[in-house]
Amino acid sequence: MATSLLSSALSIHKEGKSLTQLKETSFIGTSVGEHLKTEFNSTVVRSKREYSQRTRSVRAQTAVMTPAVNRASQEKKKTLRKGCVVITGASSGLGLATAKALAETGKWHVIMACRNFLKAERAAKSAGMSKENYTIMHLDLSSLDSVRQFVDSFRQSGRPLDVLVNNAAVYQPTAREPAFTAEGFELSVGTNHLGHFLLSRLLMDDLNKSDYPSKRLIIVGSITGNTNTLAGNVPPKANLGDLRGLAGGLNGLNSSAMIDGGNFDGAKAYKDSKICNMLTMQEFHRRYHEETGITFASLYPGCIATTGLFREHIPLFRTLFPPFQKYITKGFVSEEESGKRLAQVVSDPSLTKSGVYWSWNKDSASFENQLSQEASDVDKARKVWEVSEKLVGLA
Ligand code: NDP
Ligand code: PMR
Numbered sequence: 001m002a003t004s005l006l007s008s009a010l011s012i013h014k015e016g017k018s019l020t021q022l023k024e025t026s027f028i029g030t031s032v033g034e035h036l037k038t039e040f041n042s043t044v045v046r047s048k049r050e051y052s053q054r055t056r057s058v059r060a061q062t063a064v065m066t067p068a069v070n071r072a073s074q075e076k077k078k079t080l081r082k083g084c085v086v087i088t089g090a091s092s093g094l095g096l097a098t099a100k101a102l103a104e105t106g107k108w109h110v111i112m113a114c115r116n117f118l119k120a121e122r123a124a125k126s127a128g129m130s131k132e133n134y135t136i137m138h139l140d141l142s143s144l145d146s147v148r149q150f151v152d153s154f155r156q157s158g159r160p161l162d163v164l165v166n167n168a169a170v171y172q173p174t175a176r177e178p179a180f181t182a183e184g185f186e187l188s189v190g191t192n193h194l195g196h197f198l199l200s201r202l203l204m205d206d207l208n209k210s211d212y213p214s215k216r217l218i219i220v221g222s223i224t225g226n227t228n229t230l231a232g233n234v235p236p237k238a239n240l241g242d243l244r245g246l247a248g249g250l251n252g253l254n255s256s257a258m259i260d261g262g263n264f265d266g267a268k269a270y271k272d273s274k275i276c277n278m279l280t281m282q283e284f285h286r287r288y289h290e291e292t293g294i295t296f297a298s299l300y301p302g303c304i305a306t307t308g309l310f311r312e313h314i315p316l317f318r319t320l321f322p323p324f325q326k327y328i329t330k331g332f333v334s335e336e337e338s339g340k341r342l343a344q345v346v347s348d349p350s351l352t353k354s355g356v357y358w359s360w361n362k363d364s365a366s367f368e369n370q371l372s373q374e375a376s377d378v379d380k381a382r383k384v385w386e387v388s389e390k391l392v393g394l395a
Contacts, residue, residue, distance in 0.1 A: 089168025097339025
């Protein structure tokens, strides 16, 4: 049973098309995507044309030369400026590895949006990130006030927002009773989904204002929220039901702490939050991609069995989980490799398609994966969106 489920899960991977093979060449040391290339080329052609027109007139009128060159170099500078990416939960695991991977290219300034400033500072230092490539800003996703304050401080910093990565998460597999966010939502869904939902909705304005050629909003998903895989069939399975608990405010008082209205289960709450993440990404895509050109994407980076995500699991699990994933399921991926994968979704010119749930095959080539029926349910995505906007005070 397990073997047949395992092989069916893997067959999805085999069918996947390797998109990293489509990697493009770089231009003046900076990779550029298809539409960016077009923009680049037209800029270059325009600059060249302007330049040759100007040089012709320069022969007669030398003074015109200086402004023409300035304009051309200003245009180039505009296109080549450093990208600014906000990564939530960049103080450990996948978020830190991604921050490091992007920072060391020298093409990105990383805003590490973290709840623990000191931890983030130590993590950035021990990862060897140099000061000019990152800024740490306080964000506690389990408080909607903190989310709003983060957005204000970010705006005050005057930096543009080019890419937002919703990465932070909590996982409480051994909790017997639910814990709650500042506003009284069950902690896993409140942090992983509702905190990110508000953050993303508020920062859409900022993404829209950015002049960066490839703007992206990324939400980290997971295989365990997808019941079309073996991993997604390990109990307790994700299931949002009719959303009655979410609609009731997930407060465990006059409503259940679980989205589907059932009894509290920390592992299920986490998996449910991941479905919400993947549904939200698709709803963003349907509502805003055409109008804004922003790329909305989700991903399963592989099983990064060594991260802090499992800090609350029993010690035996933490000991056995990495070798189990390495040698039995072969789904294991190192923090460094997972960071490279998410960094691709942030900046690789071949990964600009919107509405995609990315995964990687055993050769670490990216492909467009398929979401489970529930994680791609259009009606449910709309309902989750509508209920969530009421809960976070946007409707
Ligand atoms: P980690 O625990 O290492 O990282 C989670 C990050 O989220 C930490 O930086 C943590 O901060 C931060 N965080 C938690 N709560 C809050 C909060 N209230 N406000 C702000 N930040 C918060 O886990 P991973 O790196 O494994 O997880 C990263 C993402 O990857 C998650 O979305 C997870 O669902 C996903 N994922 C992980 C997989 C894995 O195998 N590990 C597989 C598939 C997806 P702090 O350092 O202060 O605790
Ligand atoms: Mg899983 C191909 C098989 C596969 C993969 C890729 C994962 C990923 N897991 C697989 C299989 C199995 N797991 C099997 C057969 C079992 C039963 C022995 C199993 C068990 C298991 C547990 C108890 N797995 C887990 C747990 C957790 O507590 C983790 C979890 O669900 O966190 C939410 C987990 C995970 N398995 C994965 C991945 C990626 C996780 C954790 C992280 C996540 O989804 O975000």
